[in-house]
Amino acid sequence: MQRLEDKIRDIPDFPKPGIIFKDITPLLKDPVALRLAVKELTKPFLNREITVVAGMEARGFIFGSLVAWEMGLPFIPLRKPGKLPYDKKTVSYDLEYGSASLEIHSDALTKSDRVLLVDDLLATGGTAQASCQLVEKLGANVEALAFIVELDFLHGKDKLSTYEIHSLLHY
Numbered sequence: 652m653q654r655l656e657d658k659i660r661d662i663p664d665f666p667k668p669g670i671i672f673k674d675i676t677p678l679l680k681d682p683v684a685l686r687l688a689v690k691e692l693t694k695p696f697l698n699r700e701i702t703v704v705a706g707m708e709a710r711g712f713i714f715g716s717l718v719a720w721e722m723g724l725p726f727i728p729l730r731k732p733g734k735l736p737y738d739k740k741t742v743s744y745d746l747e748y749g750s751a752s753l754e755i756h757s758d759a760l761t762k763s764d765r766v767l768l769v770d771d772l773l774a775t776g777g778t779a780q781a782s783c784q785l786v787e788k789l790g791a792n793v794e795a796l797a798f799i800v801e802l803d804f805l806h807g808k809d810k811l812s813t814y815e816i817h818s819l820l821h822y
Contacts, residue, residue: 776807
């Protein structure tokens, strides 16, 4: 995991003063580290009955689609408002520095789907919790959530206590 940790860059005071942003772009730039990250995100779920991978906009699209490809599964994007052209479901939530919403096409999942949710970072848990709510609004089951980075001091896991969480790096 040290190779991955070496590829996470701290950006102080972004997006606002007092926040230390965990920048994953150096990880994306290193194909060996990126491949390792995808393998490590995927590893606990290879023998599970997961039917689909979903990722939160925007960086969850990167890792979620790579995990879906690695597992040979479909990928479902959870989008910001105004991006999906078809009938959709929406959930609004609070961030550590504001509020936001996520949307999913109403026909993206079925009641038999077992979903692995993927994002780059677990902070306060608001985005992940909203993602779980979207999946469950469509009747699907959240099998687990996977993250590159978890900011333990923000206790995002507390909002997700009924779900399995897999994080590669902890800060």
